[in-house]
Amino acid sequence: MTKQIQFFDTTLRDGEQTIGVNFSIEQKVELAKQLEAWGVDCIEAGFPIASKGDFEAVSAVAQAVKKTCVTGLARARKGDIDACVAATAKAAHKQIHVFIATSPVHRESKLHMSKEQVLKAIKDSVSYAHQFFEIVEFSPEDATRTEYDYLCKVIQTAIDAGASVINIPDTVGYTNPAEFAELFQYMQKKIPSFAEVTFSVHCHDDLGMAVANSMAAIKNGATRIEGTVNGIGERAGNAALEEVAAGLYVRKDYYDAVDRIDLKKTKAISELISRYTKMPVPHNKAVVGANAFAHESGIHQDGMLKSPQTYEILTPESVGAAKTTLPLGKLSGSHAVMTKLRQMGYSVEREDMQQIFPIFKNKADHTAIVSETDLREIMEKFEKVVS
Template sequence: MTKQIQFFDTTLRDGEQTIGVNFSIEEKVEIAKQLEAWGVDCIEAGFPVASEGDFEAVSAVANAVKHTCVTGLARARKGDIDACVKATANAAHKQIHVFIATSPVHRDSKLHMTKQQVLDTIKDTVTYAHQFFDIVEFSPEDATRTEHDYLCEAIQTAIDAGATVINIPDTVGYTNPEEFAELFQYMQKHIPSFDDVTFSVHCHDDLGMAVANSLASIKNGATRIEGTINGIGERAGNAALEEVADALYVRKNYYDATDNINLAETKETSDMISDYAKMPVPHNKAVVGANAFAHESGIHQDGMLKNPNTYEIITPETVGAHKTTLPLGKLSGSHAVMTKLNKMGFDVDRDDMKKIFPIFKNKADHTAIVGEDDLRNIMKQVKEVVA
């Protein structure tokens, strides 16, 4: 059966934890509207108890979006939960996201709590939150470094207290796809109510595997993915949601999953986050980078001119990018150069290229990209040589 995957965007909360990023309330509202247009199912708009500004931002987003669920983050404390209740009061659709750490290092070094104290806190706070929200999401922070048996006990405690969504955070990007798959298989066997709730994942990218881990979870029982646009976030960032969405689209037969993402809005969404966060998207960034649909190698350019499927598994139009480009450089072949010259109005054929291409190669050896002005000058040189 095809799985319906929910997209939970935390650009406005975890994404804003990127060093140097500080969205204004107005920017958060505009981003939320764009995320809604992109098709996300839930927007984590902030951490209401953290500051007056965060509270106001969550409230503003809750008032602005019409179809997407809005959530605030809350530690497993009643004061945090109360702040979320007030901040999301006017949301058309809302949930709450409650978390507490469960791993040994967090229990001992950060919380100074025993296993039983953590379980008691989960029971008390999730029960409390369930009074105000039909959808209660619970996260055992640092889940992937938590003892498997204790993790399952904590999750079942949350479900019994009223949690309807269980999020498995790879808080420090520690796990890998194989281990994550094994963890989900373990949880399916050892959590009696596994099939009664939605399982989500929140993967960080410290080892560069956030997207891979997220996709592995989909193959093993997760039906919600949490992340950010462009992968921004704490330290090395989060799973880049645009990459997850693109992978599910391109490899739909493998993942057997569908979602509500409108891929045509992807580039615009990415550009907005890049602009407001003042973080340029790396040129080689998957899906939305400037070079994602650019080909300089002569072999690649020749293939693209013959059949785009040779080197592109998705069209730029699918994700709202402008078009494929074939920049001309020292690795370009004569086929691409001839095609470009023909588009510029020069009537040249393969025989002509025998004279043109050596001049082009000489220019390309000393220029990063050979532009149209360069090509016109090359054609002038060719005419002088022929004359």
């Protein structure tokens, strides 16, 4: 049965925790509108209790978007929840996101609370939040380092108190895809109400596995993915939502899942986030990087010229990127060079390349990318030889 996957964007909240990033209220509103147009199901606009600015930003976003659900983050405290109630009061669609840490290291070192005290805090805060919100999302922070049996007890307690979305955070990027799959299989067996609620995941990228872990969760019961555009966020960042979306698009056969993301708007939202954060997108970044659809190797260029499917599983057009490029360098082959020369208007045949290509190679050995100006100089040398 095909699954509907929800996208929960936390670029405006967790993404803003990136060192050096500080969105203005106007920027948050503009980003929220673009995220809504992209197809995001829920936008986490901020942490209302954290500051006056965060409260105002959540309130502004709540009023700006019309279709997408808006949420604020709250610790398992009455004051935090009250702030979320007030900040999202004018939202057309809203929820609340309540969290408390559950792992031994967090319970003992940060919270100084026993297991029983944490369970009581969950019951009290979720039931209180449920008085104001039809949709209450609960997160056991550092879930992947929490004892599995206790985690299941935590989750069932939250469900019994009124939570309809359970988010499983890999808060420090600790888990791996196989282990995360096992956790979901365990929860399905041990949590009586597992099938009655939406399960979400919030993966961090400390070990570079945030997207892989998110995809493993989808395969094993999760129907909501939390992350950020360009993977920005605390420390090494979050799961990059554009990569999750592209993965579901390319591998429909494997995940059997659909979503509301308009993939053709992906490059535009990525560039907007890059501009507002003043963080350039790495050239080798999957899906939206400048090199994602560029091929320099001669073998790859030859394959691309014969059939793009040889080396591209995703077209640039599908994510709103300009086009595939075949930059010429020292690894390029004669096929790509000949094709480029023909595009420039030169009448070049394969036999001509026997003399042109060695001149090209000599030039390419001394420059990173051979430009059109360089190619014209190469052709001038060739024409002198044959004249």
